[in-house]
Amino acid sequence: xxxxxxxxxxxxxxxxxxxxxxxxxxxxxxxxxxxxxxxxxxxxxxxxxxxxxxxxxxxxxxxxxxxxxxxxxxxxxxxxxxxxxxxxxxxxxxxxxxxxxxx
Amino acid sequence: xxxxxxxxxxxxxxxxxxxxxxxxxxxxxxxxxxxxxxxxxxxxxxxxxxxxxxxxxxxxxxxxxxxxxxxxxxxxxxxxxxxxxxxxxxxxxxxxxxxxxxxxxxxxxxxxxxxxxxxxxxxxxxxxxxxxxxxxxxxxxxxxxxxxxxxxxxxxxxxxxxxxxxxxxxxxxxxxxxxxxxxxxxxxxxxxxxxxxxxxxxxxxxxxxxxxxxxxxxxxxxxxxxxxxxxxxxxxxxxxxxxxxxxxxxxxxxxxxxxxxxxxxxxxxxxxxxxxxxxxxxxxxxxxxxxxxxxxxxxxxxxxxxxxxxxxxxxxxxxxxxxxxxxxxxxxxxxxxxxxxxxxxxxxxxxxxxxxxxxxxxxxxxxxxxxxxxxxxxxxxxxxxxxxxxxxxxxxxxxxxxxxxxxxxxxxxxxxxxxxxxxxxxxxxxxxxxxxxxxxxxxxxxxxxxxxxxxxxxxxxxxxxxxxxxxxxxxxx
Numbered sequence: 001x002x003x004x005x006x007x008x009x010x011x012x013x014x015x016x017x018x019x020x021x022x023x024x025x026x027x028x029x030x031x032x033x034x035x036x037x038x039x040x041x042x043x044x045x046x047x048x049x050x051x052x053x054x055x056x057x058x059x060x061x062x063x064x065x066x067x068x069x070x071x072x073x074x075x076x077x078x079x080x081x082x083x084x085x086x087x088x089x090x091x092x093x094x095x096x097x098x099x100x101x102x103x
Numbered sequence: 104x105x106x107x108x109x110x111x112x113x114x115x116x117x118x119x120x121x122x123x124x125x126x127x128x129x130x131x132x133x134x135x136x137x138x139x140x141x142x143x144x145x146x147x148x149x150x151x152x153x154x155x156x157x158x159x160x161x162x163x164x165x166x167x168x169x170x171x172x173x174x175x176x177x178x179x180x181x182x183x184x185x186x187x188x189x190x191x192x193x194x195x196x197x198x199x200x201x202x203x204x205x206x207x208x209x210x211x212x213x214x215x216x217x218x219x220x221x222x223x224x225x226x227x228x229x230x231x232x233x234x235x236x237x238x239x240x241x242x243x244x245x246x247x248x249x250x251x252x253x254x255x256x257x258x259x260x261x262x263x264x265x266x267x268x269x270x271x272x273x274x275x276x277x278x279x280x281x282x283x284x285x286x287x288x289x290x291x292x293x294x295x296x297x298x299x300x301x302x303x304x305x306x307x308x309x310x311x312x313x314x315x316x317x318x319x320x321x322x323x324x325x326x327x328x329x330x331x332x333x334x335x336x337x338x339x340x341x342x343x344x345x346x347x348x349x350x351x352x353x354x355x356x357x358x359x360x361x362x363x364x365x366x367x368x369x370x371x372x373x374x375x376x377x378x379x380x381x382x383x384x385x386x387x388x389x390x391x392x393x394x395x396x397x398x399x400x401x402x403x404x405x406x407x408x409x410x411x412x413x414x415x416x417x418x419x420x421x422x423x424x425x426x427x428x429x430x431x432x433x434x435x436x437x438x439x440x441x442x443x444x445x446x447x448x449x450x451x452x453x454x455x456x457x458x459x460x461x462x463x464x465x466x467x468x469x470x471x472x473x474x475x476x477x478x479x480x481x482x483x484x485x486x487x488x489x490x491x492x493x494x495x496x497x498x499x500x501x502x503x504x505x506x507x508x509x510x511x512x513x514x515x516x517x518x519x520x521x522x523x524x525x526x527x528x529x530x531x532x533x534x535x536x537x538x539x540x541x542x543x544x545x546x547x548x549x550x551x552x553x554x555x556x557x558x559x560x561x562x563x564x565x566x567x568x569x570x571x572x573x574x575x576x577x578x579x580x
Contacts (some may be wrong), residue, residue: 025364032129037468050358060158081181083208089189095135
């Protein structure tokens with residue numbers, strides 16, 4: 001029990017952030033019309049592409065003679081960029097059509 | 104020093120744009136702007152990392168140049184392929200594309216975890232990470248890998264590259280349970296007991312997790328693919344958040360958690376639309392074993408075909424027509440010609456409306472996206488409950504390539520795998536015209552009594568072709 005409480009105490013801000021982010025995520029989404037389900041999923045998909053930031057850090061941190069890490073970082077950055085760029089572009093294409101119709 | 108502060112500020116702005124962007128995405132008027140807002144935030148976060156992250160200055164001279172070259176090459180390759188793919192893909196293939204991009208995000212996270220694990224066992228004076236951080240690394244590896252192979256398989260399934268039955272093993276769910284238990288056991292072993300051999304066991308975990316992702320999606324029927332993609336989407340969100348904790352990176356944490364939470368809610372909304380629980384979708388093998396359940400007496404029933412000209416007359420002289428689009432409309436790219444028929448009938452004084460089932464097509468909202476592409480106005484689209492009211496008062500319902508979402512078995516055959524799912528009750532209309540390529544069963548692989556219904560007339564052929572012929576027939580009347 002003591003371990004649990006000390007963990008809680010040390011990471012209090014982080015845990016607050018986690019809890020609020022989860023509630024925020026739920027709150028923001030819960031009233032979305034069915035029309036927007038696909039674009040929304042696609043948009044959310046692009047946002048988790050933020051792992052790209054981690055991939056960049058891995059590549060920065062890899063030593064120059066550590067080929068495995070360099071390759072891992074390189075492929076991870078390619079994948080992450082695909083996720084981000086492709087994700088936002090596809091979502092934009094979908095939503096472009098919704099807009100046109102309002103004229 | 105000040106560079107790090109600037110980075111903190113950029114991450115803060117990016118996190119806020121994600122929240123605001125998601126909020127705006129959930130309203131039709133602001134959706135596109137919302138996506139752009141989030142994209143700008145993402146750009147700031149990535150640029151900031153490239154320029155100001157403390158690890159960017161790790162090396163000096165040649166090494167630094169080499170790594171920067173590698174980095175920018177990777178960004179250019181990924182960005183270019185992503186952009187081209189997103190702009191080349193047909194509207195009908197959007198769901199696959201989302202699945203593909205999602206899988207790549209998961210793959211990215213899994214590779215991060217491998218690199219991080221390697222750093223641990225390098226013996227290069229790297230500070231050993233805490234037990235908690237180790238669990239997070241392994242967690243990221245697990246969920247990232249599952250998301251990667253799972254999404255790839257979902258992509259292949261939606262592209263009709265694989266058949267459900269071909270990749271389902273006997274006792275599939277038992278094998279999956281064993282794999283899952285093995286993975287959890289390995290995570291425990293690597294964290295607390297593996298010692299020096301952790302890297303090797305980590306790679307084994309990586310391999311099993313990749314296999315598990317494939318096995319996880321394999322038995323799930325095509326009709327449930329949207330739910331699976333949504334689940335995998337929130338998995339990737341969670342891995343991004345876990346990686347955010349590992350790297351002490353708040354923008355990753357916030358972005359990941361937002362997607363994890365909203366993805367879970369979206370999954371629940373989709374399951375609700377099908378009146379099933381998530382467990383039922385993920386564990387009950389829908390497309391595989393259940394298919395035999397509802398094949399009752401299809402052989403000895405007869406169907407009625409209708410000719411194009413008869414159908415045209417019927418449509419043109421009725422008061423109200425309801426169009427029920429399904430995946431067939433998407434495959435045939437028939438949304439524009441569908442709109443043309445709609446306009447033609449309207450100009451002849453027929454009232455035309457659309458009934459949209461929430462899971463028609465391969466993704467919730469799939470039909471709305473397609474019809475939006477063809478400039479069909481919002482107010483003509485009706486969702487389930489309203490649509491059923493309208494249908495019961497209408498003269499003709501045209502079902503364009505929809506099947507499972509108009510199956511009466513969902514209402515009155517408890518042995519059917521889709522029993523209990525809300526459907527569009529098209530058989531309540533005075534006449535039903537079903538456009539279909541053949542008598543093949545729908546994506547869920549089950550028979551549809553609707554085709555044998557007394558009020559149903561079948562119009563076989565490719566949806567686009569048939570609609571085209573209908574349009575010219577109505578014009579010549």
